[in-house]
Amino acid sequence: MEFQTVKQQRLYMQVAEQIIGMIGKGTIDVGARLPSERDLAEKLGVSRPTIREAMIAMEISGVVEIRSGSGVYVTRKPGRQGSLPRELGAGPFEILEARLALEGETAALAAERIGKQGLQKLKDLLAEMARENQQESAHEDADEQFHRVIAEASENSVLLSAVEWLWTLRNESEISQMFHQRLRNEGVRPIIEDHQAIYDALCEGSASKARKAMHKHLRRVIKSQISAKST
The missing domain is CATH 1.20.120.530 (GntR ligand-binding domain-like)
Structure with missing residues (x-):
């Protein structure tokens, strides 16, 4: 029987992976502009700083692009695993x-x-x-x-x-x-x-x-x- 190590995941990574999952399923289309930080914070029940950290994490993963003064846009679907590629550190x-x-x-x-x-x-x-x-x-x-x-x-x-x-x-x-x-x-x-x-x-x-x-x-x-x- 093989067990996997249990890890406590950072909140911004949980948020990022939920949005990445929606992109992977097609709920959010490639090319679409994501809702504002304020709207996402209300929908997900987290703070705006957590949303901002999640957006940066997704940009590092290559799934979105942050355009200064315009918003956050989906650039591609995630890979098969669908999650962030690695631990990105403290927000x-x-x-x-x-x-x-x-x-x-x-x-x-x-x-x-x-x-x-x-x-x-x-x-x-x-x-x-x-x-x-x-x-x-x-x-x-x-x-x-x-x-x-x-x-x-x-x-x-x-x-x-x-x-x-x-x-x-x-x-x-x-x-x-x-x-x-x-x-x-x-x-x-x-x-x-x-x-x-x-x-x-x-x-x-x-x-x-x-x-x-x-x-x-x-x-x-x-x-x-x-x-x-x-x-």
């Missing part, structure tokens, strides 16, 4: 939601413990972030380092490891990489004023202001990425 919104839950408290601790050297690093990184934002093919190295320095300043090795792990997931997840590259191509950049507000709160040594500034920043990132014109 970008999954990662952002985890960061929202974690980094606010990390910033609050950092506000109480950060020293002059840490604050100077953050000030230098703000300047570097502004320079990176001016580059046509911008990366987010300064943004990543900014958040890592705050985690280091919390003086909590568990929080530091967790923050570093979430950034590693963001950088290594195939679906997350594709999503963020698409955003960069559209001109989406790290928000300097949000990072400045976090820095100012840390300079004041205010845990409550640092927590609030970090939460405001990450919620704005989530909202802006949901409303981006990619899909």
Whole structure:
């Protein structure tokens, strides 16, 4: 008797495979434009971020094409297996939601413990972030380092490891990489004023202001990425 390993599947992959199955059965025709994110979210009972992640997963599989400002179109029927070809990694919104839950408290601790050297690093990184934002093919190295320095300043090795792990997931997840590259191509950049507000709160040594500034920043990132014109 042969058993198959039981795996917990990511929600966006469940959504993608359901839509791919409908395309395979002909319920959705090749060339058709898929319903809007809002409509799909209501029909499937999931969030819009999950729908967006599913669309990107299907584009990676070659079944759909995302046309900026127009919608998502079916390009071909799936293969015989009918499902996504491989594990694509943690979804970008999954990662952002985890960061929202974690980094606010990390910033609050950092506000109480950060020293002059840490604050100077953050000030230098703000300047570097502004320079990176001016580059046509911008990366987010300064943004990543900014958040890592705050985690280091919390003086909590568990929080530091967790923050570093979430950034590693963001950088290594195939679906997350594709999503963020698409955003960069559209001109989406790290928000300097949000990072400045976090820095100012840390300079004041205010845990409550640092927590609030970090939460405001990450919620704005989530909202802006949901409303981006990619899909």
